[in-house]
Amino acid sequence: MKKIFCFLLILSLSAFGFYPSVSSASEKSQQEVKEAKQYVQKHVPILKNEFKKLSRSSSLEDIESLIEKHFKEYPAPQSLKSNKISVFDAFPEKQHKYEKFSGKSLNLNNLLNDIKTSSTGDVFTFESKDNTVKVLLGEFGDINILEQKSISNPSVSKAKTTKATGIQRQTGIGYGTYGTKLYTLWCEGNFSYNGKTVKVISKDGDYHKHPSGSILTLDPRGLGKERDASIGKYKYKEVFSRLRVEGVLGFKWGEWIYKARTVETYIGSTVDGNIYGGLKSYK
Template sequence: MKRMITLVLCLPLVFSLVGFSAKAEASEKDEIRQYLETNVALLQHTFDNLPKHSTKDQIDRAIEEHYKKYPTPQRIKNTSLNELDVFPELEEKYKKIKQQDIKLQYSTDEELNNILEKVYTFKKDNSTVRVFLGEIGDIQVMEQTSTPDNSTSKDASTQAVTNMERNTVTAYAVLGGARVFNVWAEGKFQYDKKKKTVKVVHKDGDYRKFIAGSLLQIEEKKMGESRVADQGKYVYREVYSRIYVEAILGFKFGGVVFNSGLAEVYVGAGSNGATYGGQKKL
């Protein structure tokens, strides 16, 4: 009987603690949501004021300076909640985005804005940089460089070689804006417009970690590998790099916010010599 009475007396305390925990979590979610929504407007202001010829290094510095000026509160950085806990409505959207490749040349800013909320394009010399800013302040930066090759020919009757194409994608932490990692793929392609053929004549790829220790683990899957990417009667070849990433921090890649999974970046060319670059979460 004494044990039963003790159990009955303890039950209200258990339910009270559960209720308190639920209220605390709801309050924490509201605080994170409010912070992220406010930060988006501030980030938009930061990118709107960058010159259109800004380089990737200048963009990185602008992001770093932004978070120095508007630091993420430490209690938010230390949260055990992930982004989808706070914004569950994004889950369905991410499922759709994961089915799409984000290509540079074949997508206008307007088209990309419809997919990825807000896109900023910066061009200088042989570099095109696109900054993708999501609705919760999630950032990813994709840079494609096209280095001229003296052997490149525009004559459709002859065999020619494309420029050296490199596509680099950098992922940033959603909370705090720190660079997490980048991964790149590089390729050069020989093509023949008359014969409708294309082949890879140079391929390379690699990745770089910006966070040390156990907070970030990266496993190479494919680095600078070539593949056939034909679409029906159209002939394409690609060079791609693929890594498996596992991180404590949520980051954005391929238009999706996550903290573990496969990330891929690639460059490609068709038999007409047109080149492209893209990224995706697998």
């Protein structure tokens, strides 16, 4: 079965350390701002190099283990962890670049497919037999992960007129700027197809807010739901999970900073059993 991997930058809701802090300029220690800037400038190139050295066949578990180990070795300054200051206090010249996209609906396929067109950061791809993981390492050290994985094998009906894709799962994980795992959102579906029609056989989905993501408010707006995504004569079926995410200080999603967004992971199939998936975001 052919597979089309449309990797969207999932739920890169890296909530900590982005929006300007609430303290006044006089309350912010210049030493703390300098410390935050030096921290980002030091550890991000090291993390980038660690991802480059990681085997291209590494699993999601391997990737998350690398992240955990890195931030234990390079812990963030307390001023960043407590949101006393933000990376925009350390890099004020960067703020306008991110805020200018505020209010727009976004689809991040292009960002992962052609990272050279963006100043967001670096994309690393890891592939094995049954899954592909893409990691976006942002310029401030924020990390966004998208995994597409085959949970079960394809099958064929006894009459050999209908085939099934097997269960396919799309997972998105968002990390903060200093290695804190904030949330996970996923959906999965099994699709039957015969070259003319496509149907959803099974569907599921869920989300998880990790302890470090307590600053976020997560409101599910549909988990493991089915929809017809057909366009004219082209037939598609999808399963999606949708979540409203709000952050006190704002969160970073790819190139954009928001205080609130509705995001969804989705997985779909064509009438020929081609699988695609990713993330969409709405205001």
